[in-house]
Amino acid sequence: MAQTFDVVVIGAGPGGYVAAIRAAQLGFKTAVIEREFLGGVCLNVGCIPSKAMITATHLLHKAQHNFKDMGLMIKGDITVDMKQLVTWKQSVCDKMSGGVKQLLKGYGVTHIPGEANFKNSKEITVKSSAGEDTIQAKYFIVATGSRPIEIPGFKFDEKDICSSTGALAFDTIPKRVAVIGGGYIGLEISSYLRKLGTEVTVIEAQSALLAGVVDPDCAQIVERKLKKAGVNIMYGAKAKGQKKAKDGYEVTVEINGKEEVVKCDKILVTVGRRPNGDQANLKAAGIAVDERGFIKVDAQRRTNVQNIFAIGDVAGQPMLAHKASHEGVLVAEVISGQNRVYDAKTVPAVVFTDPEIASAGMTEAEAKAKGFTDLLIGKVPFGANGRAVSMMETDGFIKMIADKKTHVLLGVHIVGPEASNLISEAVLAIEMGARMEDIALSIHPHPTLGEAMMETAEATLGHAIHIIQKPLPK
Amino acid sequence: MATEVKLPELGEGVTEGELVKWLVKPGDSVKADQPIAEVLTDKATVEVPSPVAGVVKDLKFKAGDVVKVGSTMITLEGGASAAASAPAAKPAAPTASTPAPQAAKPAAGGGKVQDIKLPELGEGVTEGELVKWLVKPGDSVKADQAIAEVLTDKATVEVPTPVAGIVKDLKFKTGEVVKVGSTMITLEGGAGAAPSAPTAQPPAGAQREVPASAHANFAAAHSPSHSAAVSTHSASGAIFPPVADSKVLATPATRRLAREMGVDINSLNGSGLAGRVTREDVLSAKGGAPMAAKAPAATPGLSIPKPAYQGPAGAAEERVPLIGIRKKIAENMQRSKHVIPHFTIMDEAKVDAMVAMRESLKEHAEKNGTKITYLPIVMKALIATIREFPMFNASIDDAAGEIVYKKYFNLGFAADTPNGLVVPVIKNADQKTILEISKEILDLSKRARDGKLKPDEMKGATITVTNIGSIGGTYATPVINHPEVAILGMYKIDEKPVIKDGQLKAIKVMNYTMTADHRLIDGAIAARFLAAFIARIENPAKLLVELV
Numbered sequence A: 001m002a003q004t005f006d007v008v009v010i011g012a013g014p015g016g017y018v019a020a021i022r023a024a025q026l027g028f029k030t031a032v033i034e035r036e037f038l039g040g041v042c043l044n045v046g047c048i049p050s051k052a053m054i055t056a057t058h059l060l061h062k063a064q065h066n067f068k069d070m071g072l073m074i075k076g077d078i079t080v081d082m083k084q085l086v087t088w089k090q091s092v093c094d095k096m097s098g099g100v101k102q103l104l105k106g107y108g109v110t111h112i113p114g115e116a117n118f119k120n121s122k123e124i125t126v127k128s129s130a131g132e133d134t135i136q137a138k139y140f141i142v143a144t145g146s147r148p149i150e151i152p153g154f155k156f157d158e159k160d161i162c163s164s165t166g167a168l169a170f171d172t173i174p175k176r177v178a179v180i181g182g183g184y185i186g187l188e189i190s191s192y193l194r195k196l197g198t199e200v201t202v203i204e205a206q207s208a209l210l211a212g213v214v215d216p217d218c219a220q221i222v223e224r225k226l227k228k229a230g231v232n233i234m235y236g237a238k239a240k241g242q243k244k245a246k247d248g249y250e251v252t253v254e255i256n257g258k259e260e261v262v263k264c265d266k267i268l269v270t271v272g273r274r275p276n277g278d279q280a281n282l283k284a285a286g287i288a289v290d291e292r293g294f295i296k297v298d299a300q301r302r303t304n305v306q307n308i309f310a311i312g313d314v315a316g317q318p319m320l321a322h323k324a325s326h327e328g329v330l331v332a333e334v335i336s337g338q339n340r341v342y343d344a345k346t347v348p349a350v351v352f353t354d355p356e357i358a359s360a361g362m363t364e365a366e367a368k369a370k371g372f373t374d375l376l377i378g379k380v381p382f383g384a385n386g387r388a389v390s391m392m393e394t395d396g397f398i399k400m401i402a403d404k405k406t407h408v409l410l411g412v413h414i415v416g417p418e419a420s421n422l423i424s425e426a427v428l429a430i431e432m433g434a435r436m437e438d439i440a441l442s443i444h445p446h447p448t449l450g451e452a453m454m455e456t457a458e459a460t461l462g463h464a465i466h467i468i469q470k471p472l473p474k
Numbered sequence B: 001m002a003t004e005v006k007l008p009e010l011g012e013g014v015t016e017g018e019l020v021k022w023l024v025k026p027g028d029s030v031k032a033d034q035p036i037a038e039v040l041t042d043k044a045t046v047e048v049p050s051p052v053a054g055v056v057k058d059l060k061f062k063a064g065d066v067v068k069v070g071s072t073m074i075t076l077e078g079g080a081s082a083a084a085s086a087p088a089a090k091p092a093a094p095t096a097s098t099p100a101p102q103a104a105k106p107a108a109g110g111g112k113v114q115d116i117k118l119p120e121l122g123e124g125v126t127e128g129e130l131v132k133w134l135v136k137p138g139d140s141v142k143a144d145q146a147i148a149e150v151l152t153d154k155a156t157v158e159v160p161t162p163v164a165g166i167v168k169d170l171k172f173k174t175g176e177v178v179k180v181g182s183t184m185i186t187l188e189g190g191a192g193a194a195p196s197a198p199t200a201q202p203p204a205g206a207q208r209e210v211p212a213s214a215h216a217n218f219a220a221a222h223s224p225s226h227s228a229a230v231s232t233h234s235a236s237g238a239i240f241p242p243v244a245d246s247k248v249l250a251t252p253a254t255r256r257l258a259r260e261m262g263v264d265i266n267s268l269n270g271s272g273l274a275g276r277v278t279r280e281d282v283l284s285a286k287g288g289a290p291m292a293a294k295a296p297a298a299t300p301g302l303s304i305p306k307p308a309y310q311g312p313a314g315a316a317e318e319r320v321p322l323i324g325i326r327k328k329i330a331e332n333m334q335r336s337k338h339v340i341p342h343f344t345i346m347d348e349a350k351v352d353a354m355v356a357m358r359e360s361l362k363e364h365a366e367k368n369g370t371k372i373t374y375l376p377i378v379m380k381a382l383i384a385t386i387r388e389f390p391m392f393n394a395s396i397d398d399a400a401g402e403i404v405y406k407k408y409f410n411l412g413f414a415a416d417t418p419n420g421l422v423v424p425v426i427k428n429a430d431q432k433t434i435l436e437i438s439k440e441i442l443d444l445s446k447r448a449r450d451g452k453l454k455p456d457e458m459k460g461a462t463i464t465v466t467n468i469g470s471i472g473g474t475y476a477t478p479v480i481n482h483p484e485v486a487i488l489g490m491y492k493i494d495e496k497p498v499i500k501d502g503q504l505k506a507i508k509v510m511n512y513t514m515t516a517d518h519r520l521i522d523g524a525i526a527a528r529f530l531a532a533f534i535a536r537i538e539n540p541a542k543l544l545v546e547l548v
Helices: A018-024 A040-045 A047-063 A082-106 A184-195 A218-227 A321-335 A364-369 A387-390 A419-431 A435-440 A451-460 B080-085 B191-196 B208-220 B252-261 B279-288 B322-338 B352-367 B373-389 B436-450 B522-536 B541-546
Strands: A005-011 A030-034 A111-113 A116-121 A123-128 A131-142 A146-148 A176-180 A198-201 A233-236 A236-246 A247-254 A259-265 A266-269 A273-276 A306-309 A349-351 A357-360 A375-381 A397-403 A411-417 B002-007 B016-022 B035-040 B046-051 B054-059 B065-070 B072-077 B115-116 B127-133 B146-151 B156-160 B165-170 B177-178 B182-186 B342-350 B392-398 B400-404 B409-415 B415-417 B420-422 B463-467 B488-501 B503-517
Touching: A005 A018, A018 A030, A018 A082, A018 A131, A018 A321, A040 A047, A047 A082, A047 A184, A047 B541, A082 B488, A111 A123, A116 A131, A116 B342, A131 B002, A176 A184, A176 A247, A184 A349, A198 A259, A198 B208, A218 A233, A218 A357, A218 A397, A218 A411, A236 B072, A236 B522, A247 A266, A306 A321, A349 A419, A364 A375, A364 A397, A364 A411, A397 A451, A411 A419, A419 A435, A435 A451, A435 B420, B002 B146, B002 B436, B002 B503, B016 B415, B035 B072, B080 B463, B115 B409, B127 B322, B127 B352, B252 B279, B252 B420, B322 B420, B342 B522, B352 B373, B352 B522, B373 B409, B373 B436, B373 B463, B373 B488, B373 B522, B373 B541, B503 B522, B522 B541
Parallel strands: A005 A030, A005 A131, A030 A111, A131 A306, A176 A198, A176 A266, A198 A233, B409 B463, B463 B488
Antiparallel strands: A116 A123, A123 A131, A146 A273, A236 A247, A247 A259, A349 A357, A357 A411, A375 A397, A397 A411, B002 B072, B016 B035, B016 B065, B035 B046, B054 B072, B115 B182, B127 B146, B127 B177, B146 B156, B165 B182, B342 B503, B392 B400, B415 B420, B488 B503
């Protein structure tokens, strides 16, 4: 007999499990189908494990480079037990994934392991090792996420030719890694691999790193630091193919019309992610998918089929976990009859490189394109911030962009220590429609990195204290 | 051939009515102008006539249903006798709510001609003054593009066209008053228009009905098990209000509030710093959403919260829609109490003389085909007292910040009817005799009870008298009928023992209350007013010498 639910969520990633919990909170009989792991890519092979690795290698790097200056002496060398590091990383993931399991159970959400496929707009089949079941529901939420893009000639084996998933599971420190793609996933992994001592070559097709993703000034700081750390970066370079050599692999790269060879032991391909709009047999339910594989949704994240919603990576850019979670709550509330729509002014983006990059709102170019011709721009380096100096992490700056007419904050771009945490204030300020004065006049605690936010707001108004600034022309 | 008979405009501000009863049934043949149904609006019960003759095919509503103006009530099969009386029957357009004048001129682009009507501009708004056109004939417009600015009694609104096309002609001139539902422009479907209006586009009014469902959704949010309450938008369909873009400065909570209330936040002018739309802006726009909240002072009483009520047990409660006269009363009372700081002063009048006078006039009145109650006498005393204290016959124009003194006397009196309280008005009561007023009161009261008052007969009072005493109670604190500033309450005549010249005597007394707007009327003034009024009641001869 087919099981019946009010709401069935397909996919238990940061969009899906959140939607399921919110639906259950609202009184719906809810199930979540997951074919792989609770928490999805984010908790298992994405955000959380990479941050564990980044945190550990950041400490390693500090011990190697800062401790001596600080008078902290270590006898002998610091060595890395890669097996233990990976075990610890896995324990972090397991803890988070277990937490999701507990939450689902606590809210009475039925967790069904298996792979879901639509039969029609009211029914799905779930295939698992236990067999195949049919499940009916009034509402479906498709949260099937995305997967890494494979490029020709580089078929993932997740051992030598890897996506981020494989790279996060290396149990020995690779000697030489070729990273194809200088986007945020590639650079995050490059950053921590380099700190472990790996020789890293980044093969980037464009002329800059993180092109089009972050403020170019921010990308430049990271680039400089990567180069200083010894990461080899190739621009305008296209990976054409690879072959197994005596010692490892040889990657053929076309650069400026010429071919070069990059020797390495492991190849990491991080050229982007593709939405899973081709999975779960969406066609059987009549769900429309666009030419890039995204499910077409409206502002309430409703698909063209009345009772089916889609959220997260599969429902469109930006493919970020926090956007998916926001949509999960939204959709559950829409189903419950609340008049909600997606109208967030900004989805913050964070890159966990060294230093971190975080941004919210518009870049300068975007602001101009939107018709804000007169801008106030303030920039304060972390070198002028006491806390950053005391942390020995002074690389980077905060940049704010405001409308000159109203002083309303339009965008914030941070590169530097704890940029990922600092950006939250910017998100709140943008959503609240804050003016530069609002931030400048809010007393920020001292000594903190957050003070730099206040200082940057002052800088846009021409009166930052800790940098020498010419008064703005009236 | 079938003809649809729609609920016509029932008067200014009336957008719907409750179907009280059908006067015809399927199979009946009706003549043109024959009443087909009784509909109860928030003002009165109205008989709805059929504009054409024919045989009733089916009835579209049940008694008790709420019918919107413009909804089809019945369909008529055109009988042989019908044709003569309905020469202009338009059989070709069975679905269009108002068949477009499809004059057989093919449009330039070969598309069809569409009428763009003035949509609902918000609750209670029935018309607006055309401030300016934003398009001219020949312009091609996109869907949702503003075509005109219209000034309503609340604010200036930009009127969008729901579909794209090329402007054919403009139906009004600047300065003219346009009624909701009137065709403002006609559009010829341009080639570029087709994609945005793939199917027959509903008239503008229909699109704007989405906020109502938004309300329903909001209410339903309080009962999570009510899973059917999902609105019917699709991926391509419009969501109302539209999603706020980054041009609107408002906090996320305010944006959500606006959405829940069905207010298009994009259309508001923020009163906050740097043009922020504040929570208050949204609340005060609600009265006339979707439109700009430019004059919050002009729309007091609109920021009234709408709390939900959740009872403990479904079966032990019955829910009926708050509609019609009861809804109007609820709104009026709430507005009045919200806007006016009320206070009441109470006193007792010795009415032996007035009772005697009335007794002595009974026969005279009967000869003149009427009877005299105390109400007209009280009205005359009231008018005479107002001449001494003109602020009791005034109004406060909050928007302009002015006090309006009225030199005419239109006296409302509260009439208790089976449908609820209504207030008919004796116009220019100062120029009418007590006998004339008596006759008018009898007539208006009867028609009020029958639900047959015309909206005009309930408008324009300058002060109201409420006669609670006919039922019971010693004193009450009546609610002022805004924008009036005072209401006089009269109570039952009673006997009371007094000691006069050392002797116990019974005298007749009657209680009066004066409830006044404390913004305009001080307590001492009200006390003096009531004393002066009672002096006239106690000595009706005084009225005689004051007669103009």
